[in-house]
Amino acid sequence: MRIVHVEDHFDPSAGYQINELLLASKNFDDDVYLLSSTDMSPFHKLYDSKMDEAYEKKTGVKIIRLKVKFRMSSRIIMENYSKIIEDLNPDLVYLHGIGDFKDLVLWRKKKPYKIVRDCHMSWVASRNRLRKLYYIFFRLFFANKINNTNKYEKVYALGLEEWEYLNRLGVNDEKIQLLPHGYSDETMYFDYSSRVSLRKHYNINENEILISYIGKFNMYKRPDLILKMVEQLLLYNNNLKINLLFIGSKEPKYMDSVFLPKYNQLRNRVNIILDDAKEYEELYKYFSTSDICIFPKETSLSSIHAQVCGCKVIMENHKSNSERVIDKSTLFEVDDLEGASNILMNLIENHNHDRPDFIKQLKHLEYKNQFNKIKENL
Template structure:
């Protein structure tokens, strides 16, 4: 089978859904291609030919990068996209995302190949001031074609909020299916050996309770809020349970200078803090394994699944997307209620709920990406 993924922006070193789906297909008999752009601006880096080559070697897929013909906000038109697809002659084309220029294919004759789309958008992230106008236009122009033709075989929702988003765009429930955010069990798992080596590298003792934030450092994700949660805990408790903080991820300079840096200086005398750079995605299991508890204080994050797969209780805001991803629902705090977040953290620590267990991965079996690849193949 020949499968093409189309993703406007692609970083081969990241851990997004597209990366993990491509990893999950390794070793199959399928010929898999990824068509994407040369634009790396969303990742704040330049295109690396070597990174592409390494990804191709590790996954067995072929990356094709096209020039950008037109860019409006973050939406782009890839130069020669459909000509390139025709030359490959695929069975299935998976166009990631929806509500972009690729939807213009709906006004053309049905293709010989099956087309599927997906939705990554949730109400938490959908804050554009023109969104209501966009919803209205999509419902009136695009949704009727999607619902009344087979030009799109299926549109996948990556979660419950994404499902709600699609229905609010006017897309019929009969056209929507789930392909939930998940993990690849060849990449994400509890790594006992890595736990010992990483903790030794950072100077953490076996008896320390390491509380981590692993993700982007910016004004949307707000890892500085972890300091506010910890600041509500008495110094005597921090010392008694030997609490430590670990922060890992790519950093937005202005946010670090204006927000995170100031709080870091205030907290340095209260608790040991390690702030490290971002790590390759396929190495992140080592850092989750070395952690005891993970806090993602704002919005939602795919990292919450990865952290739990590696045995960490996760503390997050009580959004629909987080509710479906976090195994222990009483680890969710109401939005901006940091006192509640602190109470949750103290409960986990005092009851030793952070001790590593083996049952968490079993709760996410339906999210394992190799199973999801099989779901895609059955569409043909």
């Protein structure tokens, strides 16, 4: 089968769903292409063809980069991308994301190949103040085409909230199929040797608990709230031994005005390690080193990765998080920092050195299984 993925923006070094699906495709006998733009601005990078070449060698996927012909906010049209798809003569075209210019294909003659779409958007991440007008617009111009034709074979929802979002856009349940976010067992797994070496690097003993945040530092993700949780714990037990590890890209304004003032207040009472962002393929080492991971706001794919590596995960009780977190007792109600602190204290007090094995419950999310599901259901 010849499969063409179309993603407006693609970073070969990232760990998004598109990256993992492409990596999983090398385990099958398909001829796989990716069409994307040369625009790397969403990743705050410049395009580097050597990164594509390394990714092609690793996965067997052929990457075709196109210039941006037209842009409206974050939505783009790539030069000649429709013609290039036609020239490739694919069996399947996977258009990643929904609600952009690629949906204009619904207003054209049905293509000789099958087309699938997916939806990454969940309520917790939907912040556009004009979103209600957008829902009406999409229902009027696109949803009927999706529901009443076979121009899209399926629209994949990457979670239950994404399914609800598609419903709000007017897409009928019959057209939607669940294809949850997942992980690759080639890039995410527990590694004991990394745990030993990194704990030595950070000067943390094996019998000590390491609490980590691995993600973006900004006002949406709010890792500073972890410092507030720990501060509450110290009110009850000032002698509590706590190690905190923070890893990720840092937004300067957020760091200066929000995170660092709290960090400076607590740094003499708690062992806090601030480290730089790491390459995605190195993250399994840091999850393996950690015992508890906290993602205090919204949702994060890292919650799946942390559990695959044997970490307990503390998150807000959103529907998306409830889908991903195996131990539901570690979910706290939105903005309930006291509840989150109580969960953290309970995990610390009941900690043992046998890492939880969540793999059996998460195995269906492994991306080779996901890729196989896509092919079987066409």
